[in-house]
Amino acid sequence: MxxxxxxxxxxxxxxxxxxxxxxxxxxxxxxxxxxxxxxxxxxxxxxxxxxxxxxxxxxxxxxxxxxxxxxxxxxxxxxxxxxxxxxxxxxxxxxxxxxxxxxxxxxxxxxxxxxxxxxxxxxxxxxxxxxxxxxxxxxxxxxxxxxxxxxxxxxxxxxxxxxxxxxxxxxxxxxxxxxxxxxxxxxxxxxxxxxxxxxxxxxxxxxxxxxxxxxxxxxxxxxxxxxxxxxxxxxxxxxxxxxxxxxxxxxxxxxxxxxxxxxxxxxxxxxxxxxxxxxxxxxxxGVISKSLKVFRRKQRINRENTLKAIYKMLENEGFAHDGVGLRDLAEVRKRSIEEVKLDVQRLRKSKEASFDDAKSGIYLTPSGWRRAVEIVRNHRLWELYLTNQADYDADHVHDDAEKIEHVIGASTVRQLERDLDFPVLDPHGKPIPSVSQTMAQQSDGGSQKGATGY
Missing domain, CATH: 1.10.3470.10 (ABC transporter involved in vitamin B12 uptake, BtuC)
Structure with a gap:
């Protein structure tokens, strides 16, 4: 050819x-x-x-x-x-x-x-x-x-x-x-x-x-x-x-x-x-983007755990105060003062908390309060779901809820609320907070029947 x-x-x-x-x-x-x-x-x-x-x-x-x-x-x-x-x-x-x-x-x-x-x-x-x-x-x-x-x-x-x-x-x-x-x-x-x-x-x-x-x-x-x-x-x-x-x-x-x-x-x-x-x-x-996602997720979870710890400290005091001390938070979180300071700096950067240098006090902003309530509510709803629907013992649900609370979405929370008939207390008798309630309302009587997380 x-x-x-x-x-x-x-x-x-x-x-x-x-x-x-x-x-x-x-x-x-x-x-x-x-x-x-x-x-x-x-x-x-x-x-x-x-x-x-x-x-x-x-x-x-x-x-x-x-x-x-x-x-x-x-x-x-x-x-x-x-x-x-x-x-x-x-x-x-x-x-x-x-x-x-x-x-x-x-x-x-x-x-x-x-x-x-x-x-x-x-x-x-x-x-x-x-x-x-x-x-x-x-x-x-x-x-x-x-x-x-x-x-x-x-x-x-x-x-x-x-x-x-x-x-x-x-x-x-x-x-x-x-x-x-x-x-x-x-x-x-x-x-x-x-x-x-x-x-x-x-x-x-x-x-x-x-x-x-x-x-x-x-x-x-x-x-x-x-x-x-x-x-x-x-x-x-x-x-x-x-x-x-x-x-x-x-x-x-x-x-x-x-x-x-x-x-x-x-x-x-x-x-x-x-x-x-x-x-x-x-x-x-990509490896770099995945590593960044993992790092950011860990930072978010650590920040949410800090918010949750602050909420629980305020709850234990009957919401009599509007802030917590830096040293007290370090003891609850079982971290050093320097590590807690870094946590507080991240909360300040995300505008979820403020810090009073003179009193060494940490105060939640409205957005920080809302996120803290969301995390606590997710945790306690999931614990109640496991005990009521999955027949878990009450003392075996905490670790699982510690993980789920950070990833559960709004639609899942709404479904849990409906399935559990908008509960007020978790399996341990602690109130399940509502995002719509302020700190003062929580101190007056906690969650009301029918309150939702969103």
Whole structure:
């Protein structure tokens, strides 16, 4: 087949390399999103190794036909062997007691071994100048015009098929049983998916190499998975990360002094670096953001426990005073004076308490009083619920309520109030306070029947 691409012929080697990495980024990112969602990352790795015999066979076929390296012949042989590998995995799973991971390991190792043996044993039929090493280690600078055209049209077909079948592929990826119930031909959809996945693997091989193609298939998609819970958005992010990894890795490879550095490892390293950055700094699932959330939650719980302790101290005195002493609070909280001072500073910062330096007194603001009452009410309602509805002993409910009081929501509190018929006393005979009542009203008679927490 003769290729005459006048536009591509005017491109420099670097421009062709960059264009190739963009194309493979689209292919690998698009399919990689489904691979990660389906939790079949090892399948991509197995396919990337399984296609090596097909690549070698393609070079042998070109030699036997007396033609130069033809990307379509190599592509056809690689896809055929890749699908054979995927079929063998399914056959091993269905006819033996082995699970998918064992089947994948067997196919991965055996096919890759066959490919290496074929490369060595059939070297007389392979022109090394044709660039078979680029399929193993990856080198975007070695991609020809015909290779680039084959990559483009293969990726174009892949994108069109995914666009046409996006909804059934999405349903099958999340719940194949539900897809069967909807009448989707799940077996055919899985066959189409694995065919497209093989296309993506073969397209990416020349730039990344057989050994590392799974890195470009999985790492960008895994990076995108940390940023969104929507598959459509995840696909776009995965394509973006794959293209960015390809361009950056290719740029470093082409500009580095040593000409022996292939693009494959550099693209894989770039993808890993991007994953590391997102892993640390993702807004929802990043390590730093999660650590900050845990820290803030601990600070909030500590602040609420301080408010609760102040309320109980005032309650024990019959609400005769409107504040508590710093040293008394430290004794109740079993903390040092310095630690309690820090707690009070946080309450002042959140405008939930004020501090009188002359008297060393701590006074709740209206917002602090309201939150203190909410926490105490949540605690005592939950204790009553456990004793009345779950048949807990009264002396076994405190520890559980200590945790629930900080996370229980307004709707749950309202449901508890209705289920318990708007109680006044907890299992220990202590009044269940109402947020609508002020400190003076609490001291006059505590909660009234029908009082609510919100």
């Amino acid at each position: 003769d290729y005459d691409f006048t536009t591509l012929a005017s491109f420099t080697i670097n421009q062709k390399a960059f264009l190739a990495t963009i194309i493979l980024g689209v292919a690998s990112g698009l399919l990689g999103a489904f691979v990660v969602v389906r939790r079949i990352a090892l399948v991509g790795d197995a396919l990337s190794h399984a296609v090596l015999p097909g690549v070698v066979l393609g070079f042998v076929m070109c030699h036997m036909l007396g033609i130069d390296k033809n990307p379509w012949v190599i592509f056809s042989c690689a896809v055929s062997i890749g699908l054979l590998g995927a079929g063998m995995v399914r056959a091993i799973e269905s006819t033996t007691r082995l699970k998918s991971d064992a089947a994948l390991g067997i196919v991965l190792a055996s096919f890759f071994g066959v490919g290496l043996a074929m490369q060595s044993g059939l070297k007389d039929y392979i022109d090394n100048r044709a660039g078979i090493s680029t399929y193993i280690y990856g080198n975007a600078a070695m991609i020809s015009d015909a290779d680039l055209a084959a990559m483009f049209w293969t990726t174009f077909v892949l994108v069109v098929v995914v666009w046409l079948l996006i909804r059934p592929l999405l349903v099958v990826s999340f719940d194949s049983g539900f897809a069967v119930g909807l009448g989707y031909p799940v077996k055919w959809l899985n066959f189409i998916f694995y065919t497209l996945l093989t296309f993506s693997v073969v397209v990416s091989m020349q730039a990344v190499g057989v050994i590392l193609v799974s890195a470009l298939l999985i790492t960008p998609a895994a990076t995108a998975y940390l940023l969104t819970d929507r598959l459509y958005r995840m696909m776009l992010y995965a394509v973006g990360f794959a293209v960015a990894s390809g361009l950056l890795g290719c740029y470093v490879s082409l500009t580095i002094d040593s000409a022996d550095v292939p693009t494959g490892p550099l693209i894989a390293l770039t993808a890993a670096i991007l994953f590391g950055l997102v892993y640390l700094m993702a807004p929802q699932h």
